[in-house]
């Protein structure tokens with residue numbers, strides 16, 4: 001990212017995701033209004049902003065879980081408008097979801113297998129297709145075991161996902177997402193509800209995703225986490241990108257300080273609110 005100017009909408013040398021004019025309103029409220037945004041391939045990019053800034057809505061739009069009112073976006077050169085979540089994931093962009101109630105009643109391994117790519121034999125379960133299908137299932141199971149081992153969940157594979165701790169659930173969410181071998185992974189508040197003892201391990205997993213060549217885009221409130229692992233930070237406020245840059249740029253950006261803390265804020269005071277209760281930038 002050397003030489004990239006820290007200004008909203010700036011072009012990146014090798015963007016994997018390019019967003020243009022993406023807008024979404026709910027009634028009279030404009031939740032997302034992004035003129036132009038590029039995410040550089042192979043980086044950890046944080047998407048931050050105050051509550052209600054539009055971060056989750058933007059995630060939902062880009063990954064096919066909500067519909068834009070206007071605009072378009074390209075992933076690795078392919079226009080993604082109108083594609084549902086499964087199709088977006090098959091193209092290599094996948095997001096994590098908090099484990100829903102239904103998923104907590106399945107075992108850890110069942111969760112992994114449900115996240116596997118659709119089986120090609122699934123729709124034609126004739127005797128002829130069955131061996132192919134079985135081979136795919138075996139391959140999925142093997143991949144799931146490798147991932148569970150990597151995320152230190154293999155010993156839990158037959159336990160209900162609902163019995164996992166907050167941090168282990170976050171690890172399972174990441175492991176599930178990797179079942180489709182994504183080139184880009186989008187993490188929704190990966191540190192929320194995580195015991196401080198597990199935070200370091202989660203950070204290492206996120207860094208490892210980048211180091212193996214994947215692009216990571218994550219929404220997070222914890223400023224220590226954001227400043228510590230991000231290569232680039234994008235700041236949303238009232239649906240718009242109001243700033244982007246390296247952690248050092250963002251820390252010093254008056255618009256960011258204003259967006260988080262409001263007018264009339266005394267500089268000697270607090271930092272942005274977080275979930276962690278720790279000290280912040």
Ligand SMILES: Nc1ncnc2c1ncn2[C@@H]1O[C@H](COP(=O)(O)OP(=O)(O)OP(=O)(O)O)[C@@H](O)[C@H]1O
Nearest residue numbers: 026029030031049050051052053054055056057058
């Ligand atoms: N389905 C919906 N129907 C109506 N309003 C919505 C809907 N989803 C989001 N909004 C509104 O859109 C705005 C953006 O919400 P969004 O959840 O995207 O913000 P956020 O930045 O993710 O916030 P937080 O950090 O609190 O999760 C908010 O004002 C929210 O109330």
